Structures are given as structure tokens and as C-alpha cells.
Amino acid sequence: ASTEMYTKCLHKWLVPFLQQCEHRQPGTFTSLLRDYIVTKAKTDLTLPTKIFEASKATQKRPIILSQDDVMSMALEALYVCGRDDQLDLALEIFQCLPQKGYGKETKESIRLHKEIDKLERHLGALKILHEQDVKKPLHYILETEKDADDAKMLMIRLTRAAGKRSEPLSEIAWRKLHDDVIQLQNQVYRCLSSGLCHEIFTESLLCSGRRESITLAGEYIERSNNESLPTQSYTKNLKVSYKRAIQLVISSAQEYFDSSTDMKDPCIDLARICLNLIRDTPTLIQEELDLINSLAMLDDFGVSIIPAQVRQTKDRIELIEKCLSTRDTSYKQQKKLMRLSHLLKIEKGNNSLREGKVLHLIARGAVKTQTLHLKLKNIILYFLLGYFRLMIVSFAYEVCQDLIERMHGPVWDVCVDLASFEDFKDISAKADLLSFSLAYCPADMIEPILQAKAVLETQMLYSTIHTDMEVDDKSSERAPLSATAALQHTTEILSSTTKTTKAVLSTVADTKWWQKTIKSLKQPTRRQVSETVVYDNDKFEKQGCHPFYEEFITSSHPDYAVVDYTRGKSACSPTALSESILRTAKLEEMLTEGETTQSSPEVLLELAKTKFPVDSSLGLAYLLALPDTKDVEKFFDGFPKTAITQQLTLYYYALQIYASVKPTAIPDTSPLYRNDPVKLIQRVINFVTNRDDLGWPQDVLDLVEKLKKCYESFEDYIQARTLVRIGSGVDIKRFTDDPEYKKETILGLTM
Numbered sequence: 001a002s003t004e005m006y007t008k009c010l011h012k013w014l015v016p017f018l019q020q021c022e023h024r025q026p027g028t029f030t031s032l033l034r035d036y037i038v039t040k041a042k043t044d045l046t047l048p049t050k051i052f053e054a055s056k057a058t059q060k061r062p063i064i065l066s067q068d069d070v071m072s073m074a075l076e077a078l079y080v081c082g083r084d085d086q087l088d089l090a091l092e093i094f095q096c097l098p099q100k101g102y103g104k105e106t107k108e109s110i111r112l113h114k115e116i117d118k119l120e121r122h123l124g125a126l127k128i129l130h131e132q133d134v135k136k137p138l139h140y141i142l143e144t145e146k147d148a149d150d151a152k153m154l155m156i157r158l159t160r161a162a163g164k165r166s167e168p169l170s171e172i173a174w175r176k177l178h179d180d181v182i183q184l185q186n187q188v189y190r191c192l193s194s195g196l197c198h199e200i201f202t203e204s205l206l207c208s209g210r211r212e213s214i215t216l217a218g219e220y221i222e223r224s225n226n227e228s229l230p231t232q233s234y235t236k237n238l239k240v241s242y243k244r245a246i247q248l249v250i251s252s253a254q255e256y257f258d259s260s261t262d263m264k265d266p267c268i269d270l271a272r273i274c275l276n277l278i279r280d281t282p283t284l285i286q287e288e289l290d291l292i293n294s295l296a297m298l299d300d301f302g303v304s305i306i307p308a309q310v311r312q313t314k315d316r317i318e319l320i321e322k323c324l325s326t327r328d329t330s331y332k333q334q335k336k337l338m339r340l341s342h343l344l345k346i347e348k349g350n351n352s353l354r355e356g357k358v359l360h361l362i363a364r365g366a367v368k369t370q371t372l373h374l375k376l377k378n379i380i381l382y383f384l385l386g387y388f389r390l391m392i393v394s395f396a397y398e399v400c401q402d403l404i405e406r407m408h409g410p411v412w413d414v415c416v417d418l419a420s421f422e423d424f425k426d427i428s429a430k431a432d433l434l435s436f437s438l439a440y441c442p443a444d445m446i447e448p449i450l451q452a453k454a455v456l457e458t459q460m461l462y463s464t465i466h467t468d469m470e471v472d473d474k475s476s477e478r479a480p481l482s483a484t485a486a487l488q489h490t491t492e493i494l495s496s497t498t499k500t501t502k503a504v505l506s507t508v509a510d511t512k513w514w515q516k517t518i519k520s521l522k523q524p525t526r527r528q529v530s531e532t533v534v535y536d537n538d539k540f541e542k543q544g545c546h547p548f549y550e551e552f553i554t555s556s557h558p559d560y561a562v563v564d565y566t567r568g569k570s571a572c573s574p575t576a577l578s579e580s581i582l583r584t585a586k587l588e589e590m591l592t593e594g595e596t597t598q599s600s601p602e603v604l605l606e607l608a609k610t611k612f613p614v615d616s617s618l619g620l621a622y623l624l625a626l627p628d629t630k631d632v633e634k635f636f637d638g639f640p641k642t643a644i645t646q647q648l649t650l651y652y653y654a655l656q657i658y659a660s661v662k663p664t665a666i667p668d669t670s671p672l673y674r675n676d677p678v679k680l681i682q683r684v685i686n687f688v689t690n691r692d693d694l695g696w697p698q699d700v701l702d703l704v705e706k707l708k709k710c711y712e713s714f715e716d717y718i719q720a721r722t723l724v725r726i727g728s729g730v731d732i733k734r735f736t737d738d739p740e741y742k743k744e745t746i747l748g749l750t751m
Contacts, residue, residue, distance in 0.1 A: 033051075033064065037077050038073075051063055052070065056096050074094070090138060094116075121188055129154075134157060151189040163213065198220065206274055214274055220238070221245035222242040226280075246278060257308070261306060268295070293343050302323075302327055337362060338355065341357075342354070360411045363403065366395050404436050415434065415436055419431075419437075419456075457583075461581075538613070540640050544619075546618075601626055601631065605626070613639075629699075646717060655672065
């Protein structure tokens with residue numbers, strides 16, 4: 001039958017059939033009718049609607065006789081329906097249900113009316129969803145009513161769908177949607193808080209992709225910390241809290257940022273609008289704004305990268321590396337790179353480390369550019385770029401100096417590379433760079449860097465000696481290791497091979513240069529410098545020492561000149577030339593692995609003579625370093641005979657004899673020098689005087705004779721001093737030097 005004839009057919013055929021069934025078996029009328037309605041309602045509410053319309057309380061011959069059955073069947077039919085496009089039929093069925101107060105009130109009717117009230121709320125919620133193009137069957141509302149997760153997802157879908165419509169919602173439409181969301185929460189989804197629903201709506205505004213909607217979202221959030229203070233205004237409860245607003249704004253901005261394709265993408269502007277909703281710009285907001293601003297700077301450096309990659313880069317120092325690698329001149333924009341590193345929040349919270357890392361990369365970029373210039377095959381272009389190479393080297397050195405002051409250890413590798421450039425002419429600066437590198441380089445690089453530094457130091461010493469010598473014929477003077485040679489071979493030395501190290505010093509064997517240097521040292525004008533120095537210990541009656549040991553040595557003469565910093569670097573040391581020559585010789589010997597050994601006894605004697613009165617231990621050390629002891633006796637004769645000078649002489653010979661008789665292979669300081677000097681002298685004297693046939697080499701026997709002679713002289717000196725103290729009027733010098741005078745003096749005292 002057609003829909004129009006359906007109601008007549010119900011009365012003509014269905015009702016009589018059900019009545020016969022009821023007559024045979026009571027209760028089957030209602031049960032069979034219920035089954036029929038529910039079965040039909042699962043797929044379509046059209047026919048069940050006709051049955052409920054024919055069962056209204058106002059009908060004279062209702063199909064469903066009991067109004068309680070009408071309500072229960074309607075509830076079951078509506079909730080079992082799986083269609084999401086028959087809301088109008090559901091509302092028609094709801095209109096067919098009896099109102100409260102109709103008929104006799106029973107417990108069942110009261111229960112059913114409560115269910116009908118609930119149904120009314122569910123239908124209202126379903127109507128809201130349908131108005132917002134969110135199609136759902138009625139049973140979905142029932143199933144998700146108490147499920148917070150599903151309810152939240154529904155709210156998100158509802159609000160996000162509004163923002164994705166082809167035609168943007170007006171401000172009025174958005175406000176109506178907000179009211180609908182709050183109504184849904186209030187009437188059905190009580191498992192969600194109103195604040196959460198408000199947040200979901202606000203977040204949808206922020207993510208709508210439209211400037212106007214994002215601006216509208218500002219009305220639903222607290223835009224500054226001051227707004228979060230307690231207030232009497234009822235509107236406070238309608239706004240997202242300040243802290244939560246920051247989170248929502250950042251989340252939305254990040255979503256726009258990550259979805260953009262480049263810095264000119266409209267989503268970047270939307271992200272900035274979101275962030276600007278918060279007026280007082282807290283730290284988290286500023287970080288996102290900085291990240292957005294960094295895109296323009298990266299583009300200025302020619303770095304092609306999508307915004308999402310910028311955020312996802314774990315170590316953002318890599319982005320600075322890209323900036324430096326895209327263009328050879330990027331290293332010049334130091335301030336801009338520093339600004340970019342700040343925007344990228346490299347080493348967040350540690351400005352010093354961040355600046356150090358960026359400066360390190362800048363220095364490396366400059367060195368790399370210099371290296372590219374050096375590899376140019378076009379000779380003309382190479383020389384034309386000479387000025388620019390000097391500028392690059394100067395710039396790189398300034399950056400390295402800054403990093404060294406910051407104690408930024410990782411820059412050691414750049415310092416080594418910079419020190420190897422021929423265009424870098426400042427040898428002292430190169431040596432400083434290598435000194436810093438030694439403190440931070442890995443263990444396997446210590447030796448090659450030390451070798452390179454030794455070459456540079458040798459060159460500086462040659463230059464110093466050459467300047468101090470003041471030779472008239474400067475054109476014929478040639479230092480054995482030129483600055484160019486040192487620079488050309490620095491890189492090879494860093495390879496740490498024996499052959500290249502020897503090659504660097506191949507010109508050191510210039511013996512004429514050494515002869516002229518030693519000759520200059522012996523010149524009267526040169527020696528006059530040290531003779532004019534006032535020691536205040538000319539009579540050598542006290543032991544000279546470094547001020548550090550003043551409290552440990554009784555009746556000492558401390559050399560305060562070594563700790564006098566008022567003179568500055570310009571002060572001329574009387575031993576400067578001698579020390580430079582000695583150090584040069586030792587560096588040369590080390591770099592050539594002992595193949596080249598320049599004779600330096602004159603230098604050692606000059607240093608010993610100068611240091612002996614002011615620092616006796618250091619002077620004695622210079623003497624012990626002499627390869628031959630022949631000139632030592634003459635050296636000691638040059639000083640006044642005092643108790644100190646004679647004891648030092650005895651100590652020197654005792655050390656030499658002991659070391660020759662009992663040599664030690666201990667790599668550390670020999671125990672010989674740790675013994676008490678007086679005890680050591682006495683032990684050696686007792687040893688050599690109590691034996692006739694020592695069987696030692698002739699050079700050791702010569703030392704023994706000198707020791708005995710010195711010891712006898714010392715005893716005579718002590719005896720003469722004793723005679724002077726008792727008032728005998730003895731000439732101490734003649735008593736110790738003239739045997740006849742000594743004999744006559746003793747005989748005179750006995751008579």
C-alpha cells in the first residue's frame with residue numbers, strides 16, 4: 001500500500017490480525033506490534049511515524065492502545081534507528097508522545113516521562129549537530145553522553161567543521177556556535193566542563209585559518225596576566241585563563257607555522273596574528289615570534305628550508321653552518337649571524353656558549369674562504385686578491401682572539417688552521433694561537449702542534465737575537481730560519497712526520513750565524529749592560545735566591561727584580577740576549593732530533609755569571625748544563641772568596657763526581673739533587689779521601705783534585721775567619737791564597 005493508504009491498511013488488516021493473536025495468546029498484540037515497529041525503525045522511520053501518529057491520545061481508534069506502550073515503543077524505535085538523515089521524522093514521533101499529566105500516573109509512566117525528557121534533550125543536541133553539518137544518529141548521543149573522550153572528540157569535530165566551511169562563518173554565526181556548544185555541554189555532555197568546551201571552541205577559532213576568526217578568538221581569552229587577577233565581572237568565567245590561553249595560542253601558531261611552505265606563506269602571517277593576541281608577550285610567545293622572524297634571516301643568507309624543518313632541527317647550530325656555507329662572504333655578517341642564533345635559541349639559557357659556537361663557525365668560515373683563495377690556479381687573480389686575503393686573516397684572528405678570551409676550547413682546530421697561513425705574518429700571534437690549541441686539542445695532536453709552535457718560537461728568537469746583535473752589515477746577515485720558511489712548513493709540521501720536521505730546519509746549520517751571535521755576546525758594549533746592574537750582593541756574602549724561597553733560606557739575598565712588574569715588557573733584562581740564544585739552541589736541537597747541536601758554553605757561562613749572585617741555584621744549574629767542566633774553575637775564580645761561593649763550588653764538584661760515579665736512569669728528577677748539600681759534600685769528600693786507587697776516568701780524577709783543592713781552601717778560609725774574630729789581624733785572602741803567608745801567620749801565633 002502507498003504511504004497515504006498505510007494507516008487505513010493498519011486498521012483494516014494489521015489490527016484485526018493482532019487482535020486474533022491476542023485472543024489466542026494474551027500479550028502478543030503488544031509484543032508483535034513492538035517487534036514490527038522496531039524492525040522497521042532500524043532502517044527507516046517513515047512507517048513507524050505513521051503508526052505513532054495513528055496512536056495519539058487524541059485518536060478515537062488508536063493503534064497502540066496504551067500511552068505507556070506508545071512512549072516505550074517510541075523510545076526504542078528512535079534509539080534503534082541507524083539513520084542520521086531522519087531527524088525530522090524523529091521530531092514528528094516525539095510530537096506524538098503524550099504530555100505529562102495525561103492519564104493515570106503510575107511508577108512506569110513517571111519513569112517513561114523521565115526518559116522522554118532525556119529524549120527531548122538528545123533530540124535538541126542532535127538538532128544542533130545537524131545545523132552545524134555534523135550528521136549523527138540519535139543513538140550516538142545516548143552512547144557518548146557519559147564518555148568524556150568521545151564527547152570531547154565530538155566537540156572538536158563540531159567546532160573544527162565550522163572553520164572549514166567553504167563559506168566563512170560570520171561573527172554572528174560563530175557566536176551562535178559558541179552558544180550551541182555551551183548548550184550541548186549543559187544539556188547532554190555534563191561529563192565535560194564548560195571551561196573545556198569553551199577552550200575547544202576558542203581553539204577552533206584560532207585554527208580556522210581566517211584572520212577575522214582569529215581576531216574574534218581574542219574576545220574569549222585573557223590576553224594579559226593582569227586579566228587573570230580576581231574580578232567581580234561575570235565575563236571572567238567566559239574567558240580562557242591566561243596560562244591556558246598561552247598554550248592554545250602557541251599550539252595554533254605552531255600548527256600554522258609547520259604547515260607553511262616558506263616564509264611568504266599566508267600561514268606565517270596567521271601564526272603571527274595568533275601570537276600577538278597575548279599582549280604582554282611572555283617568554284614562550286617571544287620564542288615562537290623569534291622562530292618566525294628567523295625565517296626571513298635564513299632567506300637573506302640564501303638558505304632554502306621549509307619552516308617545519310627549522311623547528312624540527314635538533315641542533316640548530318647546523319642552520320648557522322648552512323648560512324656560512326651558502327655564500328663565501330657570509331662570515332662577514334657577524335652581528336646578523338649572532339642575531340639569528342638568538343632567534344633560533346641556540347644553547348638556550350647559555351648566551352656565552354651560544355656566542356662561542358657561532359664565533360667558532362664564523363672563524364672557520366673565514367679560514368675556509370682563505371683556503372679557497374690559496375687554491376686559485378690563476379696567478380694574477382691570486383695576487384689581486386692578496387689584500388682581501390689579508391683582511392680575511394685579520395678578521396679571523398680577531399674572532400679567534402675573542403673566542404680565546406671566552407675560553408671556548410672547540411675553536412682550537414680553527415686556531416691551528418689560521419696559524420698555518422702564509423699570509424698571516426704575525427709570528428707571535430700565531431704562537432699564541434697554537435698555545436691555546438695545545439690546551440684543548442686531542443692527545444694525538446699535541447706533538448705536531450708542539451713542533452709547529454717550537455718552529456715559530458725559534459723564528460721569534462732568531463728575530464730577537466738578530467735585532468739585539470746590532471750588526472752594521474745587515475744585508476749580509478741571514479737568520480738560519482726565515483719567517484717565510486717557518487710559515488711554509490707549519491702545515492707540513494702538523495702532519496707530525498719526522499722528515500718534514502727535519503726539512504723545516506734544513507737551513508739551521510748556518511754556523512757563521514752562530515759564530516757572529518756568540519761574538520756579539522762577548523762584545524764589551526753587550527757585557528756592559530749586565531755590569532751596570534746593581535745586585536746589592538757584590539761581596540757575595542749571602543746566597544742569592546728567588547723571593548719565593550726567601551723564608552726557607554737563612555740569611556738569603558732574594559732577587560726582587562724577577563717579581564718587579566712595574567717595568568712592564570719594555571724593561572731590558574741583562575740576560576735577555578743570552579737566554580734567547582740558549583733557548584734557540586735547545587729548540588733547534590729538539591726540532592732536529594739531536595742531529596744539530598750548537599755549542600753554547602759561552603751562553604751558559606754568561607748566564608751563570610749573571611745569575612749566580614742573585615739566584616745561586618739557577619746559576620749552579622747553568623753550570624751543571626755545561627758540556628765541559630774545564631772553564632768552571634776559572635768561572636769560580638771570578639767571584640770573591642766567601643763562605644757561600646766556596647760552598648757552592650764544593651757542591652758543584654761534589655754533584656759532578658757523584659753523578660759520574662753513580663749515574664741514574666730515573667726519568668724524573670734524580671734523587672741526587674734531593675739530598676742535603678752539606679751532607680752530600682761531606683759524603684763525597686770522605687769517599688774520595690779514604691781511597692788511594694779509585695780506578696776512575698781521568699776527567700773524574702781531575703774533578704776529584706779540584707774538589708780536594710777547593711776543600712782545603714775552604715778550610716783555610718774558615719780558619720782565617722776564626723783568627724780574624726779573635727783579633728789576630730789576618731788577611732783572609734792572603735791566608736787562603738799564599739801558603740808562605742799562611743805558614744808565617746801560624747808560626748807567629750804560636751810564638
